Amino acid sequence: MSDKLSCVIPDCHRVRATRGLCWNCYQSARTIIKTGSESWKSLEEKGVCLPKKKRALHSPFGKALEEANSKKETKDEQTS
Ligand SMILES: [Zn+2]
Numbered sequence: 001m002s003d004k005l006s007c008v009i010p011d012c013h014r015v016r017a018t019r020g021l022c023w024n025c026y027q028s029a030r031t032i033i034k035t036g037s038e039s040w041k042s043l044e045e046k047g048v049c050l051p052k053k054k055r056a057l058h059s060p061f062g063k064a065l066e067e068a069n070s071k072k073e074t075k076d077e078q079t080s
Contacts, residue, residue, distance in 0.1 A: 020050030
């Protein structure tokens, strides 16, 4: 099992960076958003990106927090 998820775009198998997208797709999305034809929200609704996480920084603190949160979620699932 890998903790490196891949991009949400079906034809793209790069490692996920932010908003469920790899940097490549993220940059493409940003470019489209800049043109004003789409927004992060509209892309989210179309399922081609994910909502932004609360500062999932690649810092030890951010990682620890993320881990703590995922443990909590797992626990909740197990008790149900
Ligand atoms: Zn991608």
